[in-house]
Amino acid sequence: MAVLGIGFTVAIFVTMMALVQGLDSTFVDTGQKNQLVVIRQGSQNEVNSYFTRELFNTVKFLPGVAKGADGEPLVVGDNVVIINHERLTGQPSNVMVRGSALAGLPLRPEVKLVKGRWFNPGLREICVSRSLSLRFRNMGLEDTIHFARSNWKVVGIFEAGGTAYDSEVWADYGEICQDWDRPSYSSILLRTENEAAAEDIRKRIADDRRINLQAIPQKKYYADQTSTSGGIKALGYFIAVIMGIGASFAAMNMMYGAVMTRFKEVATLRAIGFRRRNILGSFVAESVMLGLAGGILGCLMALPLHGISSATANFQTFSEVLFNFRITPAILLRGLIYSAVVGLLGGYLPARRAARAKLIDIMR
């Protein structure tokens, strides 16, 4: 029973860590080296950032911006909006729509079209991530959904390798601006020639009070979004500690029982010549093994969750963010260490009791 109790505790611990890992990976894996996200000064993210179209050209032609094969700067401006749409369950949720240009695709190599085609500029067409298409109504290929003032046709499904883009709908920048009547930008994504150029551009933008923008390394920008997982992480650890204490008591109860029924064996071993520390070590080792057995069971119980997708709210953009539970070898190792610690805590006091009991008292 104690092994089962520890197993359930470890299963929950591993699940919570897998949730956090999945969430973190969604953001941390997003972004490329030597790319900067430019948003308004003082904004935390694209959703609450906006600036004029004139500034796009100012940034586009800054020295240090990398150029594509066609000699054009590798820069794309986006207009990001939030729509409210129904999930398959009927429950509404916020979804991020990115108005962008296909010229920006080289800047987002993690995004790959898997069905249909990319949207045509000038048309009310959208491309939806596969994850979203499986969770929301009317987001399958050839479906039509209504938002803002128009009907939008789903012409393509893409995958983004488990990154933040897997939680987005993409449309033509100009069409989004028109439908929302908002001819501005939320963000600019640009590639720099090298690290030194990235730092130079970042400083140049930060120091120019006229434009009132900030440039953040793209990887850092998305890594900073993981504040969503911060609360869940804290909750996960809190639950793990509380449940661990409970499991330790279960282990302790079992070990006290084991010690009581084995006092005769303890007396025999002590009479033969085994020292107190041998007895202590042996019972502690047994309890740790018990914990590890529970740990292995718990890891096996949690493993089927690996890869299962779920969603939570991004408290920075107020939109739904999709993620996959990720059970890594490091998480499994942490689960096993956790179970060994639970076993150790549960077994130490009973082991100490067995070791410190007076031999003559045990023999009587």
Place this chain on the structure above:
Amino acid sequence: MSELRIEMKGLTKKFRRDSVEISVLRGINLQVFEGDFISLMGPSGSGKSTLLNIIAGIDRPSDGEIRVLDTDILSMSEDELATWRNRHVGFVFQHFNLIPVLTAFGNIELPLLLTPLSRKERREHVMKALELVGLTDRADHYPRQLSGGQEQRVSIARAIVTDPTFILADEPTGDLDADSAQEVMKVLAGLNGDEHFRKTIILVTHDPRAAAYASTRHYLDKGVLVQRDRVPMPS
């Protein structure tokens, strides 16, 4: 002349039960020499097992002196006594006290795990001990697969495997039928009588048939050694 193994002078042991003080041993004077086979007889509560436990360093007297192998064992710490017991004392318990999850081999090997012997050497010692008690074919049997007499013989093998200086047997035939009891006592007598071994044995028993194997019989009554019979060894 045989070497003095154990010497007790004025040994006293008292217990306190609630507010009442009970004297279990009173002024015991006893000497045990190398090669002695001594039985301690007496009614329940006469202090026989208490005396045995004191000799083994498991219990401490309230007063008096005891020197074992010319060592004041009362000055030793618990850990020092544990090491000392491993080297010098072979204990045979009334209820065998075998570890149920270990085979006969595993049980007998236990005391050797505290020695620096290699695995091969330990195996040799265990098989030799099994041979002495006539159970080489039972090495891989678990206690539940052995009869009472066989279990006690395994217990004796465990007691002698480290070649201890003396053997302390506390009611070794208490849980056995007559035939098994005789089997066990013959083994103990053999360990004492054999010129090669000449083990010093102290036997605590109620059973006069078991006590008959000893060369010297002591009687304890209410904590006092009241009588001593010396039986001449057969020539």
